[in-house]
Amino acid sequence: MSKFVKDLIVKDLRNRLSGVEDALLVDVIGLKNDKNVALRQRLRKKNIQLLVVKNSLARRAAEGTRLERAFDSAHGTLALIWGGEDIISLAKEVVSLSEDKEFKPFTPKGGVMDGQPLAGEQVTAVSRWPSRKEQLSILSGQILNPGATLSAQLLGAGSMLASQVKKKSEGEEATA
Numbered sequence: 001m002s003k004f005v006k007d008l009i010v011k012d013l014r015n016r017l018s019g020v021e022d023a024l025l026v027d028v029i030g031l032k033n034d035k036n037v038a039l040r041q042r043l044r045k046k047n048i049q050l051l052v053v054k055n056s057l058a059r060r061a062a063e064g065t066r067l068e069r070a071f072d073s074a075h076g077t078l079a080l081i082w083g084g085e086d087i088i089s090l091a092k093e094v095v096s097l098s099e100d101k102e103f104k105p106f107t108p109k110g111g112v113m114d115g116q117p118l119a120g121e122q123v124t125a126v127s128r129w130p131s132r133k134e135q136l137s138i139l140s141g142q143i144l145n146p147g148a149t150l151s152a153q154l155l156g157a158g159s160m161l162a163s164q165v166k167k168k169s170e171g172e173e174a175t176a
Contacts, residue, residue, distance in 0.1 A: 024118070027106070048082070113126065
């Protein structure tokens with residue numbers, strides 16, 4: 001491949017990867033054509049991109065970006081995968097695909113999260129974290145819980161007092 005063609009590919013890769021801050025590297029070697037198409041369709045439904053590219057060209061395209069550290073230990077033929085809601089949902093999808101027997105040779109090899117490189121095992125660890133939606137629901141529960149507890153405590157004592165006043169007004173004996 002001539003230097004001119006390589007420069008064109010690097011320029012195209014830079015354009016594709018502009019704005020991408022987190023990505024993973026996966027191994028897709030040995031995946032049959034029909035499984036590859038099914039894999040890409042499944043990823044496309046979740047707004048996830050998969051790109052098989054020569055590591056040296058991807059490394060050159062990622063120079064000066066947050067993705068640069070992903071290629072520090074990259075060797076062999078790897079595919080770059082990015083997109084989804086966030087890096088955690090991306091890691092969850094990659095790990096679930098690697099555990100699916102239908103896509104058997106598909107395995108996570110590394111990546112980059114917040115500018116820090118990830119190894120394959122770390123991708124699996126990140127996939128166990130709560131996703132953005134789960135984190136927001138946990139946070140809202142933690143914010144609302146003290147108010148709900150206070151409300152229940154105030155309403156509980158008030159309703160008990162109101163029932164005793166009602167019983168007293170009806171002439172019954174109030175019990176405390």
